[in-house]
Amino acid sequence: MSIDISSGSGRAGRSGRAGRKVEEVETVAVRFAGDSGDGMQVTGDQFTSTAVIIGNDVSTFPDFPAEIRAPAGSLPGVSGFQVRFSNHDIHTPGDQPDVLVAMNPAALKVNLGDLKPNGMLLVNTDAFSDSNLKLASYSSNPLEDHSLEGYQVFKVELTRLTRTALEHTELRKTHGQKAIDRCKNFYALGIMYWLYNRPLEPTLRWLERKFAGSDELVEANKLALTGGYNYAHSTELFQCTYEVAPARFEPGLYRNISGNTALALGLVTGAQQAGLTLFYGSYPITPASDVLHELSRFKEFGVITFQAEDEIAALGSALGAAFGGCLGVSATSGPGMALKGETMGLAVTTELPLIIVDIQRGGPSTGLPTKTEQADLLMAMFGRHAESPLPVLAAATPGDCFYLAIEAVRIATKYMTPVILLSDGYLANGAEPWKVPSLTDLPSFPVQFRTESEDFAPFLRNPHTLARPWVKPGTPGLEHRIGGLEHEDVTGNINYDPINHERMVHMRADKVAAIANDIPLLTVEGPDQGDLLLLGWGSTEGAMVGAFEQLTRQGKRVARAHLRYLNPFPRNLGEVLKQYKRVLIPEMNMGQLALLIRGRFLVDAISYSKVQGRPFKVAEIKARADEVLARESV
Amino acid sequence: MGVTTMGGGEHSQLTRKDFVSDQEVRWCPGCGDYSILKAVQTVLPELGIPREKFVFVSGIGCSSRFPYYMNTYGFHTIHGRAPAIATGLKVANPDLQVWVATGDGDALSIGGNHLIHAMRRNIDIKVLMFNNRIYGLTKGQYSPTSELGKKTKSTPFGSVDRPFNPISLALGSEATFVARSVDVFPAHLKETLVRVAGHRGSAFVEILQNCNVFNDGAFFDVTDKGVRDDRTLAMEHGKPLIFGKNQDRGIRLKGTRLSVAEFPPGNPPADLLVHEESDPDATVAYILSRISPPEFPLPIGIFRQVAAPTFDGAIHDQVAAARARGAGDLEKLIRGPETWTVT
Numbered sequence: 001m002s003i004d005i006s007s008g009s010g011r012a013g014r015s016g017r018a019g020r021k022v023e024e025v026e027t028v029a030v031r032f033a034g035d036s037g038d039g040m041q042v043t044g045d046q047f048t049s050t051a052v053i054i055g056n057d058v059s060t061f062p063d064f065p066a067e068i069r070a071p072a073g074s075l076p077g078v079s080g081f082q083v084r085f086s087n088h089d090i091h092t093p094g095d096q097p098d099v100l101v102a103m104n105p106a107a108l109k110v111n112l113g114d115l116k117p118n119g120m121l122l123v124n125t126d127a128f129s130d131s132n133l134k135l136a137s138y139s140s141n142p143l144e145d146h147s148l149e150g151y152q153v154f155k156v157e158l159t160r161l162t163r164t165a166l167e168h169t170e171l172r173k174t175h176g177q178k179a180i181d182r183c184k185n186f187y188a189l190g191i192m193y194w195l196y197n198r199p200l201e202p203t204l205r206w207l208e209r210k211f212a213g214s215d216e217l218v219e220a221n222k223l224a225l226t227g228g229y230n231y232a233h234s235t236e237l238f239q240c241t242y243e244v245a246p247a248r249f250e251p252g253l254y255r256n257i258s259g260n261t262a263l264a265l266g267l268v269t270g271a272q273q274a275g276l277t278l279f280y281g282s283y284p285i286t287p288a289s290d291v292l293h294e295l296s297r298f299k300e301f302g303v304i305t306f307q308a309e310d311e312i313a314a315l316g317s318a319l320g321a322a323f324g325g326c327l328g329v330s331a332t333s334g335p336g337m338a339l340k341g342e343t344m345g346l347a348v349t350t351e352l353p354l355i356i357v358d359i360q361r362g363g364p365s366t367g368l369p370t371k372t373e374q375a376d377l378l379m380a381m382f383g384r385h386a387e388s389p390l391p392v393l394a395a396a397t398p399g400d401c402f403y404l405a406i407e408a409v410r411i412a413t414k415y416m417t418p419v420i421l422l423s424d425g426y427l428a429n430g431a432e433p434w435k436v437p438s439l440t441d442l443p444s445f446p447v448q449f450r451t452e453s454e455d456f457a458p459f460l461r462n463p464h465t466l467a468r469p470w471v472k473p474g475t476p477g478l479e480h481r482i483g484g485l486e487h488e489d490v491t492g493n494i495n496y497d498p499i500n501h502e503r504m505v506h507m508r509a510d511k512v513a514a515i516a517n518d519i520p521l522l523t524v525e526g527p528d529q530g531d532l533l534l535l536g537w538g539s540t541e542g543a544m545v546g547a548f549e550q551l552t553r554q555g556k557r558v559a560r561a562h563l564r565y566l567n568p569f570p571r572n573l574g575e576v577l578k579q580y581k582r583v584l585i586p587e588m589n590m591g592q593l594a595l596l597i598r599g600r601f602l603v604d605a606i607s608y609s610k611v612q613g614r615p616f617k618v619a620e621i622k623a624r625a626d627e628v629l630a631r632e633s634v
Numbered sequence: 635m636g637v638t639t640m641g642g643g644e645h646s647q648l649t650r651k652d653f654v655s656d657q658e659v660r661w662c663p664g665c666g667d668y669s670i671l672k673a674v675q676t677v678l679p680e681l682g683i684p685r686e687k688f689v690f691v692s693g694i695g696c697s698s699r700f701p702y703y704m705n706t707y708g709f710h711t712i713h714g715r716a717p718a719i720a721t722g723l724k725v726a727n728p729d730l731q732v733w734v735a736t737g738d739g740d741a742l743s744i745g746g747n748h749l750i751h752a753m754r755r756n757i758d759i760k761v762l763m764f765n766n767r768i769y770g771l772t773k774g775q776y777s778p779t780s781e782l783g784k785k786t787k788s789t790p791f792g793s794v795d796r797p798f799n800p801i802s803l804a805l806g807s808e809a810t811f812v813a814r815s816v817d818v819f820p821a822h823l824k825e826t827l828v829r830v831a832g833h834r835g836s837a838f839v840e841i842l843q844n845c846n847v848f849n850d851g852a853f854f855d856v857t858d859k860g861v862r863d864d865r866t867l868a869m870e871h872g873k874p875l876i877f878g879k880n881q882d883r884g885i886r887l888k889g890t891r892l893s894v895a896e897f898p899p900g901n902p903p904a905d906l907l908v909h910e911e912s913d914p915d916a917t918v919a920y921i922l923s924r925i926s927p928p929e930f931p932l933p934i935g936i937f938r939q940v941a942a943p944t945f946d947g948a949i950h951d952q953v954a955a956a957r958a959r960g961a962g963d964l965e966k967l968i969r970g971p972e973t974w975t976v977t
Binding site: 298317 | 685686692706721729952956961967968974
């Protein structure tokens with residue numbers, strides 16, 4: 001499907017509902033919250049898809065529990081999805097939602113604290129039974145005890161209304177009331193669509209695709225969506241409705257994309273640009289499993305996926321495939337990274353291209369499997385035995401996962417080295433409008449396998465890249481052995497000589513360090529010199545951009561830079577750091593980049609640490625920057 | 635049994651020397667690995683397969699040095715992981731003959747998980763497991779095949795760790811080829827290697843191998859010249875199970891129990907168990923895997939060889955079927971299901 005929109009002009013939403021005030025707003029954040037079985041993620045996804053089709057900029061924050069179905073109505077079972085949509089460029093899902101849709105008391109209890117003062121609160125009153133109130137640890141009903149007076153509360157009998165609307169459906173007849181009750185999320189979505197003047201068609205069409213072959217589900221969910229919409233319209237539930245105009249985007253073709261989808265597409269594209277078959281070995285782990293799900297569908301691109309018996313075999317198989325001449329890739333999260341360490345060491349010493357993606361989550365151990373964190377940076381840098389350096393990249397936005405996946409392929413194959421690509425749960429599941437690139441604009445780097453047997457030696461290096469030749473087993477005359485034992489350069493023969501070992505350790509390190517000459521310089525937004533540099537990496541970029549813009553508007557001499565290359569660092573990083581009185585590094589860890597920056601450059605960088613399993617808010621970074629600036633001026 | 639020729643056959647005749655690498659062999663003098671290496675180097679040129687198609691993948695341990703000595707493609711990897719790495723290699727390039735050289739510690743201890751999963755998938759790799767019932771490279775700790783009560787450096791009071799039966803494990807893991815041979819039975823070993831080379835699917839060969847430094851004589855009570863005919867049972871497909879220097883004993887199966895029948899040489903009873911290596915049901919093979927001296931002879935040869943679709947073949951069939959419906963359009967894939975245009 002494709003819709004044409006003129007940027008920043010016209011109204012894609014519905015208009016002309018006589019007698020009701022329509023107010024233009026710039027940006028709105030809505031949070032849908034309910035039980036993990038209430039369909040909040042799909043509701044949020046649909047609201048997001050519709051917003052991007054209208055032409056809003058969007059940013060999302062899905063936040064769901066580790067339990068698939070925690071006990072119904074309980075606090076740990078609450079699942080939320082925040083979507084912010086805007087008529088201008090935005091970078092975060094919003095610090096505080098303007099609207100909270102709470103499907104039950106537990107969802108209210110968990111999320112109310114985030115809602116803006118005087119924010120809109122839509123509650124399903126039918127769920128506020130004594131037992132549900134007790135499950136949510138409410139001693140009195142918040143709908144009756146005046147505790148919600150600071151908000152605009154809209155009480156809706158969502159369950160009863162949905163039952164009434166769907167009373168005569170085929171689904172009711174064949175599957176009973178429970179199935180009907182599961183449609184109430186779309187009833188709530190219909191209400192929100194009316195409130196924000198959104199078209200229903202994209203979701204109606206999505207329902208037809210999603211439930212193709214199950215006409216009763218299509219019918220019931222469509223009825224629920226339109227029922228909610230019409231209910232809001234006819235009952236004058238809201239005094240006015242709101243419009244958020246399309247954002248001004250750079251002209252081009254756009255789609256909505258999550259980090260994991262972008263990563264999967266980037267890997268397929270990278271393999272194609274290298275002229276290689278993609279072999280993806282993986283073991284299911286949150287939040288990386290979606291990459292396996294995506295890639296396993298791409299057989300028509302020749303993509304091979306292998307669900308291995310464990311994390312070790314997942315990367316082992318990818319390394320075996322790399323030895324065989326494929327692009328070997330494995331994605332995982334922290335605990336899986338720990339298991340893959342030994343294999344990475346083998347890839348480092350045998351100098352085979354390999355891509356390891358770490359989609360970070362809260363830890364250590366099982367930790368917070370569905371929450372985000374950036375605490376694997378030092379593991380990516382150093383978390384292997386012995387001296388085993390490898391390039392480390394980190395995506396900054398969901399869409400950036402696409403480009404850095406391609407870049408990881410380029411570096412791995414050009415330099416014959418394993419590469420770690422860092423993402424995190426926030427990027428993986430978060431979505432944004434994304435300008436679809438044209439394949440012709442992407443770099444192409446076809447791999448040349450060695451086939452010439454004359455003067456062949458397995459570790460005879462390209463003098464420019466220091467890369468050794470890549471030979472596909474099966475090539476006549478180039479039979480050779482590689483392995484984990486220390487070997488001498490050129491021949492690859494086992495060699496335990498102490499000086500040889502030192503030489504090889506340096507050789508491997510020099511090869512990786514020299515990649516700094518083949519990556520972009522660090523770009524700085526803001527003044528070339530100033531009081532404060534906001535330095536970040538990974539998914540903190542959105543919040544840092546927001547803070548930077550606010551500080552700049554207030555006339556502060558603040559600049560911002562974001563590292564996508566963490567090893568090697570961009571070669572101008574040291575110079576950039578020197579241009580600012582202070583460097584502030586917000587990270588969702590205990591200061592890991594700050595440690596690297598201090599250690600590498602002797603710069604007294606200030607770490608701003610947050611480890612709550614949730615991304616930074618713009619206001620938090622802004623406040624910390626203000627504090628630092630205030631201290632400086634004293 | 636004659637030598638089967640696989641592959642094109644027009645390849646110039648290779649010799650054993652073509653498979654000997656320029657690396658100095660560094661196993662201890664007298665190690666059983668030498669005879670296994672020699673058998674492999676002797677058999678491979680007879681298969682009619684171009685040398686560049688062979689890849690030897692290994693883990694860690696004495697046996698895992700094997701690839702360095704083979705003038706083929708080779709990958710000496712990490713402890714226990716060779717089956718996983720070989721799986722990726724074989725899937726990446728199904729034309730290759732992928733062999734794994736491993737030991738009892740490498741395959742059954744640290745790599746047990748990879749071994750059983752490689753076997754059950756029926757990935758077309760050939761696992762040669764050198765069983766010396768000891769950790770040699772780490773200088774003499776008990777292994778997962780060491781007998782209960784064994785005194786080693788790490789078990790000065792005797793091992794209390796019950797061992798695996800590798801053949802039973804391979805059969806239980808659904809391997810489609812399971813065999814046992816012996817380092818000092820070169821003819822039998824070579825025959826077995828020829829058979830394993832011709833098998834398509836996951837193959838497991840236990841090769842009893844003497845570690846003359848840390849576990850000398852582990853199998854002498856079976857393999858010594860004076861006793862071997864009476865204490866081993868060379869199984870042959872379609873033939874009754876008969877053994878003994880005078881060929882005067884055989885194996886009977888009643889229910890799930892085996893027994894030894896004695897008879898005048900050359901006149902075996904009609905109810906001896908006839909070996910069916912291609913039986914789709916692995917039950918009898920499993921029962922045979924459980925017997926050993928002194929009550930029974932130790933069976934050697936092929937316990938099981940059945941034809942089944944390979945994992946690598948099935949993966950490529952799926953890819954080929956998808957591509958037959960049309961090669962992927964990457965532009966379209968990147969665009970995704972819904973787009974909008976900003977002008």
